[in-house]
Amino acid sequence: MTTPIIGLEVHLQLHTEKKLFCSCPSDFAATPNTRVCPICLGLPGTLPILNQGAVILALRAALALGCTINPISSFERKHYFYPDLPKGYQITQQRQPLALGGRVETPVGAVDINRLHLEEDAGKLIHTGGGTLIDFNRSGVALVEIVTAPCLTSGSEAKAFLHSLRQVMLYANISDCKLEEGSLRCDANISLSGGERTEIKNLNSFKAVERALDYEIQRQGKAQAQGEKIIPETLRWDEAQAKTVPMRAKETPGDYLFLQEPDLPPIQIEVELVDRARMSLPELPRLRAARFVLEYGLSQERAKLLTATKEMADCFEQLVATGATSLGAANLLLGEVSRLLNLGGELPSSHQLAELLALQEAGSISVTAAKEVLAQMFAQGESAHSILKKKNLCQISDNAALEKLAEEVLARSPGPTEDYLRGKKKALGFLMGAAMEASQGRANPVVLKEILAQKITAQPKKY
Amino acid sequence: MQGGKLSATELTEYYLERSERFQGALNGYISLTRDKALETADHVDSVRRQKGHLSPLAGIPMAVKDNIAVRGVPTTCASKVLANYVSPYDATAVEKLADCPILGKANMDEFAMGSSSLTSAYGPVSNPWDLKRSPGGSSGGSAALVAAGCAPFSLGTDTGGSIRQPAAFCGITGFKPTYGRVSRRGLLPLAPSLDQMGTLTRSVEDAALVLQEICGYDSGDSTSAPHGVPDFSASLIDDVSGFAIGLPKEIMESCPDGGTSRAVEAAARKLEQAGARVSWVSMPYLDESLAAYMLIATAEAASCLARYDGVAYGYRHSSLSLEEMYTGSRIFGVEVRRRLMLGTFNLGTDSGYELGQQAREQISSHLEKLFTEIDLLLLPAAPFIAFPLAEELDPLTMYYNDVYSIPANMAGLPALALPCGESGGLPVGMQMMAPRFREDVLLQAGYTWQCRSDWHLRRPREVEL
Ligand SMILES: [Zn+2]
Numbered sequence: 001m002t003t004p005i006i007g008l009e010v011h012l013q014l015h016t017e018k019k020l021f022c023s024c025p026s027d028f029a030a031t032p033n034t035r036v037c038p039i040c041l042g043l044p045g046t047l048p049i050l051n052q053g054a055v056i057l058a059l060r061a062a063l064a065l066g067c068t069i070n071p072i073s074s075f076e077r078k079h080y081f082y083p084d085l086p087k088g089y090q091i092t093q094q095r096q097p098l099a100l101g102g103r104v105e106t107p108v109g110a111v112d113i114n115r116l117h118l119e120e121d122a123g124k125l126i127h128t129g130g131g132t133l134i135d136f137n138r139s140g141v142a143l144v145e146i147v148t149a150p151c152l153t154s155g156s157e158a159k160a161f162l163h164s165l166r167q168v169m170l171y172a173n174i175s176d177c178k179l180e181e182g183s184l185r186c187d188a189n190i191s192l193s194g195g196e197r198t199e200i201k202n203l204n205s206f207k208a209v210e211r212a213l214d215y216e217i218q219r220q221g222k223a224q225a226q227g228e229k230i231i232p233e234t235l236r237w238d239e240a241q242a243k244t245v246p247m248r249a250k251e252t253p254g255d256y257l258f259l260q261e262p263d264l265p266p267i268q269i270e271v272e273l274v275d276r277a278r279m280s281l282p283e284l285p286r287l288r289a290a291r292f293v294l295e296y297g298l299s300q301e302r303a304k305l306l307t308a309t310k311e312m313a314d315c316f317e318q319l320v321a322t323g324a325t326s327l328g329a330a331n332l333l334l335g336e337v338s339r340l341l342n343l344g345g346e347l348p349s350s351h352q353l354a355e356l357l358a359l360q361e362a363g364s365i366s367v368t369a370a371k372e373v374l375a376q377m378f379a380q381g382e383s384a385h386s387i388l389k390k391k392n393l394c395q396i397s398d399n400a401a402l403e404k405l406a407e408e409v410l411a412r413s414p415g416p417t418e419d420y421l422r423g424k425k426k427a428l429g430f431l432m433g434a435a436m437e438a439s440q441g442r443a444n445p446v447v448l449k450e451i452l453a454q455k456i457t458a459q460p461k462k463y
Numbered sequence: 464m465q466g467g468k469l470s471a472t473e474l475t476e477y478y479l480e481r482s483e484r485f486q487g488a489l490n491g492y493i494s495l496t497r498d499k500a501l502e503t504a505d506h507v508d509s510v511r512r513q514k515g516h517l518s519p520l521a522g523i524p525m526a527v528k529d530n531i532a533v534r535g536v537p538t539t540c541a542s543k544v545l546a547n548y549v550s551p552y553d554a555t556a557v558e559k560l561a562d563c564p565i566l567g568k569a570n571m572d573e574f575a576m577g578s579s580s581l582t583s584a585y586g587p588v589s590n591p592w593d594l595k596r597s598p599g600g601s602s603g604g605s606a607a608l609v610a611a612g613c614a615p616f617s618l619g620t621d622t623g624g625s626i627r628q629p630a631a632f633c634g635i636t637g638f639k640p641t642y643g644r645v646s647r648r649g650l651l652p653l654a655p656s657l658d659q660m661g662t663l664t665r666s667v668e669d670a671a672l673v674l675q676e677i678c679g680y681d682s683g684d685s686t687s688a689p690h691g692v693p694d695f696s697a698s699l700i701d702d703v704s705g706f707a708i709g710l711p712k713e714i715m716e717s718c719p720d721g722g723t724s725r726a727v728e729a730a731a732r733k734l735e736q737a738g739a740r741v742s743w744v745s746m747p748y749l750d751e752s753l754a755a756y757m758l759i760a761t762a763e764a765a766s767c768l769a770r771y772d773g774v775a776y777g778y779r780h781s782s783l784s785l786e787e788m789y790t791g792s793r794i795f796g797v798e799v800r801r802r803l804m805l806g807t808f809n810l811g812t813d814s815g816y817e818l819g820q821q822a823r824e825q826i827s828s829h830l831e832k833l834f835t836e837i838d839l840l841l842l843p844a845a846p847f848i849a850f851p852l853a854e855e856l857d858p859l860t861m862y863y864n865d866v867y868s869i870p871a872n873m874a875g876l877p878a879l880a881l882p883c884g885e886s887g888g889l890p891v892g893m894q895m896m897a898p899r900f901r902e903d904v905l906l907q908a909g910y911t912w913q914c915r916s917d918w919h920l921r922r923p924r925e926v927e928l
Pocket of ligand 1: 019022023024035036037038039040041140
């Protein structure tokens with residue numbers, strides 16, 4: 001079979017309060033048509049005014065991907081008719097995009113970026129029994145479109161690329177990258193070498209991207225093998241049927257009738273602005289992971305896991321800064337914290353976690369209790385101290401208390417005590433269990449064990 | 464009014480009464496806005512009584528071309544497509560003239576596409592000098608109303624001559640400022656890279672007063688010029704000594720209306736007597752300039768009018784399919800359809816618009832070079848005088864109306880049309896062009912001309928009381 005050629009077009013909603021060409025807020029999930037003004041409704045005589053904040057964010061996105069910034073970029077009108085497009089055209093960047101080139105490193109290899117440009121979003125059609133309504137809240141929201149080179153060859157590569165892209169974009173705080181809310185959208189172009197190209201839309205999850213592409217590779221391969229022609233068309237991924245379904249004939253750039261936007265002068269980007277944007281970028285995940293290996297003596301695998309999100313990596317470094325050992329901090333974050341995060345929790349503050357770690361390392365809290373405290377922290381957001389106090393979870397390391405506990409347990413369990421004295425060392429395990437239970441798991445097991453062993457041998461022999 | 468002898472309400476009432484009386488004969492308005500006008504006048508009067516702050520033109524009524532957004536009143540662009548459209552906001556220029564009572568929205572060619580005001584969906588406008596003739600266009604209503612004394616001044620727009628040609632046809636003063644001088648916010652576009660708002664007045668003096676109010680940078684228009692606005696009235700000096708005036712030889716020799724070229728040449732000699740140096744210059748590219756203009760203007764218009772697809776504005780064909788809804792909702796007039804077809808073709812092919820833009824750059828650089836030798840160009844405002852309404856001009860002849868005015872739009876220059884004579888009993892207009900942002904040169908030369916001539920003082924007989 002011939003090699004599949006896949007390129008992706010990713011749209012990210014920029015993390016900016018205002019829309020791209022007006023002052024309306026970008027929170028388009030609000031009540032329909034409450035985030036609109038004459039400009040984003042495209043009312044006659046209105047003019048677009050470029051939101052500089054969006055330009056800076058797009059610039060940061062381009063730099064985070066290693067793109068080359070065009071010193072001068074311009075806007076074009078892309079014409080097509082659809083009811084959710086109030087002006088009859090979308091303002092985008094066609095001829096001179098904001099940035100060219102760039103690359104995203106993924107676990108399965110590097111993916112080249114062809115271009116990154118700014119554009120505005122369209123409105124949204126809402127189909128009801130009584131007809132179709134239009135919500136223009138999203139109209140004019142600032143997007144960047146990132147176009148990869150046609151260098152991907154499988155659904156899993158595409159998925160890996162999207163994960164890595166999202167990781168970088170989240171790190172640089174460009175977009176919240178939520179597929180389900182539409183702040184990250186992906187279309188895919190695919191062909192088999194020598195064949196015609198199809199475009200797949202409606203890819204609502206990373207998994208859908210992978211499945212749709214793998215399906216399309218198979219479909220095109222089968223068609224080719226049977227001597228059928230691939231129709232260059234736009235397809236829709238139908239999740240329920242698990243197949244691609246034709247939407248419309250594929251557009252060529254000529255169909256869109258581009259016109260240089262006469263209402264907006266070109267964007268001129270000064271070198272100083274690029275420098276400032278570059279300085280404002282945080283350390284990106286790959287470099288940070290490498291530094292973690294060097295600086296904290298972590299394994300590559302653990303460094304990668306710790307730098308998966310900026311929040312986790314920041315938290316790790318804050319824990320270490322407050323005195324935690326890198327081993328302890330990594331164990332906590334990659335263990336119980338990660339488990340709870342996967343269950344859908346939100347990362348507690350590093351301050352809260354530092355407190356817990358300190359208690360753990362001082363031996364004043366057992367492993368079991370630490371788990372319970374952490375769960376409580378995720379659920380309620382309380383501090384470790386207040387949870388411990390409320391739940392009475394502090395570890396008992398006090399000798400007098402533990403001696404008393406040991407004596408009680410020995411008195412209650414003459415059988416196992418005798419067994420131990422007769423040489424059955426395993427009996428100590430039973431006694432430990434009983435003592436731990438009696439202390440509701442709060443006894444410091446190391447100290448308790450010592451005391452128990454001492455007490456048994458110190459017992460007056462009964463025979 | 465400042466002396467309390469005349470109230471804004473009395474003045475507005477006077478113009479409203481005249482406007483209403485001559486509406487039947489002229490059809491100069493698409494909508495008359497009596498209540499809104501009197502409301503503004505009343506506000507001005509009460510502020511004046513309380514000695515509050517008012518802008519210099521407060522209380523002077525105006526007519527506003529119907530492609531300029533005025534809040535709360537219909538803004539139709541003389542099209543059925545916008546028959547029910549009421550603008551929710553004021554154009555920046557209208558905001559700046561908030562103290563001027565708006566008498567009504569002036570009739571025009573549909574979407575400013577035309578040079579006759581015949582393409583209006585609300586009927587043609589008549590020329591007050593001869594009701595059977597066209598007032599020119601597209602700002603035909605704005606020009607006719609000022610000429611007929613129905614409005615002291617009006618706002619118009621000029622994409623290829625739409626202020627200057629009707630001003631010439633109606634014997635009044637029309638001023639198109641430098642591209643970027645007046646905010647385009649609220650101007651319903653024909654071709655955004657060429658459109659500019661301007662004034663239609665009785666005299667250069669009035670033009671200076673109105674321009675002073677509407678010019679200036681606007682953060683709401685990204686193509687607005689950051690240049691400071693000088694005191695225009697300071698340029699109202701009766702003196703052209705030392706001005707180098709260029710007279711384009713090809714135009715003066717080939718102007719189809721002999722009366723026009725004779726009047727313009729006579730005006731040139733008169734300015735020469737007043738101390739100007741007049742020399743022949745060459746503008747050998749007028750036909751190419753017209754062709755390039757059509758490529759650019761139609762393409763941009765096709766883009767700007769894409770929003771009138773039947774979904775949000777005007778008549779919507781009810782049908783189940785999206786395609787049928789779009790195709791069934793097309794209610795543009797013939798000229799608009801023609802230009803949308805041409806424009807879409809120019810957008811669609813790589814060559815059309817690009818070619819136009821290349822020609823435009825050449826014309827601009829030629830004019831720039833020309834202005835290193837002269838201070839201003841003097842030429843006819845239009846190749847014709849007002850033509851009969853009944854005369855069916857073919858589209859190409861109609862487009863030729865703008866051949867002398869288009870270069871100013873292509874290069875973004877300020878230009879002024881002034882009455883300078885008559886031909887067959889109808890007004891003839893001459894035109895002055897100056898380098899970008901040199902409105903002062905035009906005002907001084909135009910003022911000097913009007914100090915030494917009385918063409919701008921003549922009134923049309925037919926509607927005179
Ligand atoms: Zn808005």
